[in-house]
Amino acid sequence: MPGIPPPARALLWRQLRIHQVYGANTEVGKTVFTTLLSKAARKFWPREETVFLKPVSTGPADDADDRFAPEIESKTLFQYNLAVSPHLAAQVSKREASRNSGWLFVETAGGVHSPSPSGTTQADLYMPLRLPVVLVGDSKLGGISQTISAFESLKIRGYDVEMVLLFKEDQYQNHLYLTEYFEQKHGIPVKTVPEPPHRVADPKSDAQAMSQYYDTGSASPVLHKTLQHLEARHESRIARLESMSTTASQKIWYPFTQQKHLTPSKITVIDSAHGDHFQTLVPQPTNTNPATTTLPGTAALLQPSFDASASWWTQGLGHANPSLALAAAHAAGRYGHVMFAEAVHEPALALAETLLRGMRNPRLARAFFSDNGSTGTEVALKMALRAARVRYGWAGDGERAGVLGLQGSYHGDTIGAMDCSEPGVFNEKVEWYEGRGYWFAGPTVWRTSAEAWEVVLPGEMAGDGGQERFASLDDVFDVEAREARGEHQAYERFILTRLEKLAAEGRRFGALMIEPVVLGAGGMLLVDPLFQRTLVKAVRQNPHLFSGGGALAEPDATVDDQTWSGLPVIFDEVFTGLYRLGRFSAASFLGVDADISVHAKLLTGGLVPLSMTLASESIFRAFESDDKSDALLHGHSYTAHAVGCQVALESVREMQRMEAQGDWAWAAAAPEGANQELTAEHNKSKLTWSVWSPEFVRWLGQLSETSFMAGAWALGSVLAIKLTSVDGTEGYKGGAARAVQAALLQGSEGGDETRWNVHTRVLGNTLYLMTGQKTDQESVRGLESLLRETLTQASRDAQQA
Structure with missing residues (x-):
């Protein structure tokens, strides 16, 4: 992929031992200790190579402490003649770390948080390299605190501190x-060496003293x-790892794995993760041809793997994000976990206020905490069913209510959440499953040609009128204009016909539950937003269809005009919310507000599990009573755990800052039309945007004109590609995407320094990729390039087959 640099990688070779030397402070002897280690390695491993690498050095080169050991190969990438923190140069070159046998010691500049040439602190700069650390402690006054603080800063960033060295003073x-602190509390050895001789005025005597010090010290049993x-x-x-x-x-x-077919070779071993990438163990080559097989020990053992499922839909601000890790540590240190019933703590309250305000939904007034999206939807269901029962007076007749939803919806894996979805592969063999509801077949949106987007109508709706092809995705999402043109009328007739039939059959429903815009687990289905908008309106405007034939109960007069009508409307935004599709709330695409909404996944940036169910005051009032048994009796031991709430608060606020600062402007500004002139006014009026380039999506549309692909779509950070099934198998059991998935896992061609791959998940015949909210344009274009190559080759293979 010309012009696309390889991602940062962790450095690990079998026969090359690389260690990073960090100092608890400046002037603690990092260079002295690194020189001692290098000389000792030369003494005790004389047949192997030893290299001392200084990515950045400050102060005059002829004044460095390693100048007294000329036999050590020492490399400095950036030298600054003034002894100040280096702010203005580039990152460490990984080419210097490409040796294949021996020892390599990488000395950092200054202390753990001294700024690097890019302005990033040393501790943050080197995180992707994943090098084991030798920490040089501070032997001076105040050095105990400095050393422990440096250790904790490294620990919170995922570094493995293997050894602590310091002068014996x-x-x-x-x-x-x-020694007692590190060895007893953390199992980390501490070693000491005598202090070096004090500098003398005579350069010759000074050099002789230091040379003698290095010769004696490097031969000591301590260094060995x-x-x-x-x-x-x-x-x-x-x-x-192996x-x-x-x-x-x-x-x-x-989870979600038929392990009968899962061999060890198919399991991805993840050593660490940073940014958008896992660092994964490179599979051992099966090719035994000496001419093409890398010699043992000379190949890198780890490679970057782009996390294209965003760690199963949760990662938004990058793996190993220091801000989120610090937020978690702060809450853990301040609270640990505290029970939440009839109590409150600042992270929970601040998060509730932030999320309710960010939703900009005048109906939502209350926040309920749970542990994950599945239980969050069960909480929502309990809320809605109670509100509907109180409104319509179901008590005592024994008949159970179901939900209205869409075919392809999925709301979680717990038993109650499963019952909110139609029978299918996820629940058909779960013994307690009892699907309770009715699920509408909905129209889906695909890029099926280079020129147009198509709204694909389900068979039972085909031929019922309505525009089916659009020039841009903005045109599809301009629901108000489409409604003004009457395009919703066919949908409305379809929906009301079925609702009336269900009412005539005596069916009872307690909620309308939908995933706004995109049905995730059901196959990454982009549903026509006009259909969902029409469905919500039809339910709300026809309460007589849900009253069971009796007199309609009047809404609570003490609640404002935002009270629910018809049925409580639940929006499951676990997957689609919080900027996944480019907006804080996916519901905003529909132009209608939920009575209850569920949020998880990106809520905590992928660090810890947490879910929130937001509800209207009208829903909340349905549980008010003098009888405690009428309360919402739901919770778990870790309800509103402070660590999760603090991390979520940091995550949500950071994404809001990114939006306010225009961090996604490079994606939002891209015009979809091939010859469309880009103007500021156009940018303001855009309804949709995607990190995936319009040109690439047009190319996917062109590929969809062949028999190889059925269609594609891109919105926000998500890209979905539906491949054509050769054997006709549809849904989750389809296997058309497996070959492309395997090719992406094989990755790009190249040597140790350029090899990388893409770790993806598939949903039947649909391959999907998603980025994080911090993924940059360069990385996305690299993904597009690899995808283009992979899909082109797969298309050729399919034609030949």
Whole structure:
């Protein structure tokens, strides 16, 4: 992919032991210790190469402490003659870390949080490299605090601190306390060496003293044991990584997986994650041809894998986001977990206020906390059913109410949430499943040609009028203009005919529950927003169809005019909400407000599980009573856990800041029309946008004109591609997307420094990819390039077959 740089990668080779030397502060002896380690490696491993790498060095080059060890290969990428923090140069070059045998010590500049040349702190800059750390402690006054603080900063960013080294100093004796602290509390060895000789005025004498110090110190048993420990930890890390897939296949029961066919080779081993990428173990090559097989030990063991399912729809602000990690640590340190019934803490209250305000839905007034999207939808269902029973007076007749929804909807895997979905592959073999409801067949939207978007009507609705092709996705989502043209009328007739038939049959319903705009687990179905808008309006405007034939109960007069009508409307925004589709709330595309809405996934940026169910005051009042048993008796031990609430608050506020600052302007500004002139006025009037380029989506539409693809769509961060099934199998059991998924996992061609792949999930014949909300334009274009190559080849293979 010309012009697309490879993503940052973790560095791990079998025969190259790489360690990063961090200092608890400046002037703690990082260079001295790194030189000692390098000289000791040369002494005790004389046949192997040792390199001392300084990505950035400050102060005069001829004044550096490593100048007294000329036999050590030392490389400095950026040298600054003034002893100040380096703010203005580029990141560390990974090419210097490409050696294949021996030792490589990478010394950082300043302390853990000293700024790098890019302005990023050292601790944040080097996170993607995932290098094990040797921490040089501070032996001076105040050094105990500095050392522990540095360790905690590294720990919270996912670094493995393998060893603590510091000078043995008689006045403060910091090493005594730090040895007990690290070895007993964290199992990290602490080693000390004598302080280097004080500098003298005579350069020759000074050089002789330091050279003698390095020669003596590097030969000491302390340094030998230090290196042996680092080597053992290196080998242990590799051995564990290489055994994990086999052990996992024997001990773990995986979700959504038929494990009869899951061999260890199909299990992805993830060593770490950063930004948009996993760092995954490279599968061992099966090619045994010496001419084409890399020699053992010389190939990189890890590669970047773009997380194209956004870690199953939760990752929004990048893996290992320091701000979210700090928020979690702060709440854990301040609260741990505290019970929430009849109590409140700041993270929960602030989150409730922020989410209610951000929704801009005048109906929503109350926030209920639960642990994940599935239980969040069950809470919503309990709320809606109670409100409907109180309004319509069902008590005592024993008949159960169902829900109205859409075919292809899915609201979670717990038993109650399953019952809100039509019978299908997810629930048909669950013994307690009892689908309770009626699910409308809905029209879906696809890019099926280079020129147009198509609204594909279900068979029972085909031929009932309405425009079916549109020049742009904006035209599809301009629901008010379409409604003014009367395009909703065919939908309205279709919906009312079925609602009247259900009422005549005596069917009882307690809620309308839909996923606004996109049905996720049902196959990434982009539903015509006009249909969903019409469905909500039809339910609200026809309460007589849900009263069971009796007199209509009057809404509570003490509640304002935002009270629900017909049925309580639940929007399940677990997948589609919080900027997934480019807006804070997916409901805003429909121009109608929910009475209850459910939020999870991106709520916490992918760090911890948490869900919130928001409800109107009208719904809330249905539970008011002097009898406690009438309360909403739902909760779990970790309700509104402070860690989750604090992380969610940070996540939501950060995405709101990104929107306000125009961080997605590069995507939102792209015109969809091939020859459309880009103007500021056009940008203001856009209804939809996507990180996926219009040109690429047009190309997918063109490919959809062949028998290989059925269609595609892109909105916000999501791209869905529906491939044509050769054997006619549709739905979740279809396998048309598997070959493309495997090709993306195979990844790009290239050597150790350029190889990367894409980790995806499929839903039957539909391959989907999604980015995080912080994914940059360059990364998306790289994905598009790899996708283009992969789909082109797959199309050729399909034609030949």
